[in-house]
Amino acid sequence: MTTLSRNASTASRVIALAADILAFIIGLWIVLYLLDANPGNDLVQVTHDTARWLATWSHDLFTFDKEWARVVCGYGLAAVVYLFVGHAIAGRLRKH
Template sequence: MSPRYRNGTNQAGTVVAIAADIVAVILGLWILMDLFDANPANSLVQGVHSAANWLAGWSHDLFTFDATWARVVAGYGLAAVVYLFVGHAIANRLHRH
């Protein structure tokens, strides 16, 4: 292991980046489940949908496209991109210190 990653700040940056990636995966998974009409009665689908709603509560109804799929892709996709951008920006900043 490189001495760079023994520093607590660098480890914090890694944790932030991984958390941002996980959040983006959950949001992306919900977008795919919605696009492919996943069974809403399935407990995995319900769990992913609940998590995605909570994570993207600020953006999932932000757009008013006529097509439901477009609202889902735009709203949840925006949240995923923001989490990735902000999370990795914070992680890079932590890695520099």
């Protein structure tokens, strides 16, 4: 394995891991919201703030009547996009 190939492989793993972590944070917020976690708890606040920042473009994209459906779809869309794009980029790097 050449140095360039090894570097591309390492970079692809880092990108895929970053995408997984971002999606996990958003998914964790969805679960905490659905379980009606205490909004005064520091972990819940940090998770919500981070997920909201990561999903700035999608968190209020949908206008369902039920708030839980807006949260699941809006934040869930962001998580899926992070996973799809991150792993697509990682896959392209692995091929080169």
